Structure formats: structure tokens, C-alpha cells
Amino acid sequence: MKFKEDLDSYFTWFRDYVSSFYCNDININRNITIKEDHTLRVVQNIRELVRSNNISEEISILSILTALFHDIGRFKQFTLYGTFSDKDSEDHAELGVRVLKETNVLSALSDKSVDLILNTILVHNKKDLYSKSKDPDMILLSKLIRDADKLDILKILTRDFHDPEQSVNPALQLDLPDNDHYSEYAIRNFFNYRTLNNNRIENRADFKLLLISWIYDLNFDQTLQMIKKRKYIESLLSVLPQNDMLEKIKIHTLNYIKTMGDSSRD
Numbered sequence: 001m002k003f004k005e006d007l008d009s010y011f012t013w014f015r016d017y018v019s020s021f022y023c024n025d026i027n028i029n030r031n032i033t034i035k036e037d038h039t040l041r042v043v044q045n046i047r048e049l050v051r052s053n054n055i056s057e058e059i060s061i062l063s064i065l066t067a068l069f070h071d072i073g074r075f076k077q078f079t080l081y082g083t084f085s086d087k088d089s090e091d092h093a094e095l096g097v098r099v100l101k102e103t104n105v106l107s108a109l110s111d112k113s114v115d116l117i118l119n120t121i122l123v124h125n126k127k128d129l130y131s132k133s134k135d136p137d138m139i140l141l142s143k144l145i146r147d148a149d150k151l152d153i154l155k156i157l158t159r160d161f162h163d164p165e166q167s168v169n170p171a172l173q174l175d176l177p178d179n180d181h182y183s184e185y186a187i188r189n190f191f192n193y194r195t196l197n198n199n200r201i202e203n204r205a206d207f208k209l210l211l212i213s214w215i216y217d218l219n220f221d222q223t224l225q226m227i228k229k230r231k232y233i234e235s236l237l238s239v240l241p242q243n244d245m246l247e248k249i250k251i252h253t254l255n256y257i258k259t260m261g262d263s264s265r266d
Contacts, residue, residue, distance in 0.1 A: 006108060007064065013105050014039070014068055021075045028079060031171050035074045038152050043067045045148035045226075052222040055144075059137060062113060063144045065106075066120050070145055072096040078171070085174040086125070087199045093125045116141060124149065127197055143219035150214050151226055157211060158235040179203035180241035186210070187245065191252060205241050212236050212253055215260070224260055233257065 018036045022029050046067040050060045073096030074084060081089035097118050100106055106114045119133075120141040133139055160172050179202070186206040189196055195217040196210035212233060218224050227233060237250050 007061070010065060010068060010105070014072075017072070017103070018075055021079050027082075030169070031078050031084070032075055034156065034169075034172070035071055035078070038156060039068060039071055041152045041155070042070065042145075042148045045151045046144055048226075049144055049148055049220055049222055053220060055140070059140060062116055062137075063141055066117050066124075066141055066145050067148055069096065069100060069105075069117065070121050070124050070149065072099050072121075082171075083175050084171050085198075088175065091125070093122050097122050120145060125198075127195060146217070147219050147223040150218070151223060154211060154214070154227065154232040154236075155230070158232050161208075161239045162235065173204050173207050174198065174201075176201065176207055177203050179205055180243060182206055182209060182241075182245060189213070190249070193256070208236055208240055209249070212249070215253070215257060224257070228257065 018032065021032045043064055046063050050063060055063070071092065073092040073094070076099065077089055077092045077095055078084060083089050084092070086092055100118060100121075106117060109117075116135075116138055120138055123133075123142060124145045133142070157172060160169055181203075182205050183202040185200050185202070186196055186209050190209050190213050193216050195213045196206065198210065201207055201210055215224070215227070215233065218227075233253060237253065240246055240249060
């Protein structure tokens with residue numbers, strides 16, 4: 001089974017495929033670029049996670065390919081629907097799997113490797129679904145892509161929230177209404193240490209809380225350390241609505257991070 005010598009060809013295919021979506025529409029180009037750059041940073045994140053853990057060479061290479069193709073459906077999704085909201089268009093993971101099957105880009109790999117990549121992509125955006133698999137390789141790939149993906153989404157959104165040079169990109173916040181009050185669903189689940197569901201949140205306040213709630217669903221100690229080093233949580237806390245929930249959310253979040261940090265050193 002050859003992997004290393006083929007990696008460059010997969011990256012070339014990816015760049016060629018993405019380039020086909022650039023057009024004369026500034027908004028489309030802006031968002032295609034965001035997802036192209038996001039993908040390449042997720043690849044770098046997954047490489048870093050692999051280096052920090054005892055991962056076999058075969059799974060390491062499969063994890064890189066999973067990262068490279070995990071959002072391949074996003075490009076067609078935004079071009080067709082003008083949104084990254086799955087509930088307002090179609091599931092981007094399912095769309096991505098269709099793209100990979102239709103283009104046959106993975107044909108040089110073994111059936112087992114293809115199944116691992118496609119099934120991991122299919123569930124990478126599904127809350128807790130990967131834990132139902134009995135395949136240890138798929139579980140490991142799912143954990144790697146979920147953490148690597150979260151790391152870069154946090155990077156993109158914290159930058160978008162704080163950049164005074166550009167207006168907020170509605171597509172990055174799932175085209176949600178701008179509201180300073182959290183839904184009952186968001187508050188109840190956040191304080192019960194549950195990661196929020198994209199399809200259940202109601203506004204941008206909920207969305208920011210959803211991003212913070214990702215700390216409840218991290219798979220590697222290294223991921224939490226990277227989040228702390230890059231100060232993503234502090235950045236998110238600073239842009240939460242200035243209402244009576246703010247201090248409670250800050251205390252709850254920072255206490256949880258401290259507890260997790262202490263337990264990882266035990």
C-alpha cells in the first residue's frame with residue numbers, strides 16, 4: 001500500500017478542484033478562500049496532533065487525507081446555496097462524500113482505506129455519532145479530525161469577531177440572527193457540560209456559546225493545550241453579550257478548563 005508518494009497528487013487534485021469554484025462573485029470567492037485556507041490549516045493541526053500522540057504511520061497518512069477532504073462538500077454547498085448552514089441547504093459531509101465518490105479521487109487506495117476516510121468524513125460533523133463505531137481506526141480518525149477541525153474553526157471565528165477592518169461575515173455565523181439573548185436550550189445544555197448542536201441554536205449569542213462548549217468534547221490533551229496557548233476561549237468570552245449571564249458563563253468556563261488542565265497532569 002503506497003501512501004507517501006501519492007500525497008502530493010492528492011493536494012494537487014484538491015487545489016485544482018477548489019480553483020474550479022472561483023468566479024466573478026466577490027462573496028463566493030471570499031468564502032471559497034476561507035474554506036480552502038481552513039482545510040490546509042486543519043491538515044497542519046492534524047499533523048501536530050499525530051506528532052504528539054503514538055499514531056501509526058498508516059493512520060497518520062489516512063488522517064491527513066481525511067483532513068484534506070473533510071470539507072470538500074463546502075465548496076459546492078456555498079456555490080449552490082450561498083450558505084454554510086447545513087440545515088438551510090444540505091449536509092456538507094454527505095455532499096462531500098458524494099463528491100469524492102463521483103470524482104473517484106480515492107481509487108488508488110484500498111477499499112478499507114477508502115471506507116475509513118469516507119465514513120470518518122460522513123460523521124465528522126455529527127454530534128457523538130463516531131462513538132457508536134466499533135472500528136478502532138475509525139474512532140481514532142474521527143477524534144483526530146474533530147479536534148483538528150475545532151482548532152481551526154476557533155481560529156477563524158475569533159479572528160472574525162475581533163477584526164475591525166472587515167464586517168462580520170454572516171456565512172461564518174451560519175446566517176443566524178444577531179441577538180444578545182441566549183436561548184433556553186443553549187443555556188441549559190452549556191451549564192450541564194453538553195456541547196451545543198448547530199441545528200438547535202437560535203442566534204449569534206447561542207453560536208458563540210456553542211464554540212465555547214466545544215471544550216466539553218475534546219479528545220486529546222494536546223488540543224486543550226493548543227486552545228489555551230492560542231487564547232481562543234478568552235477571545236470568545238470577550239465578545240459574549242454584555243448581559244446578566246456573562247459572569248456566570250466566564251466562571252463556569254474557566255473553572256472547567258482549570259479542572260481539565262489539572263486532570264491532564266495527573
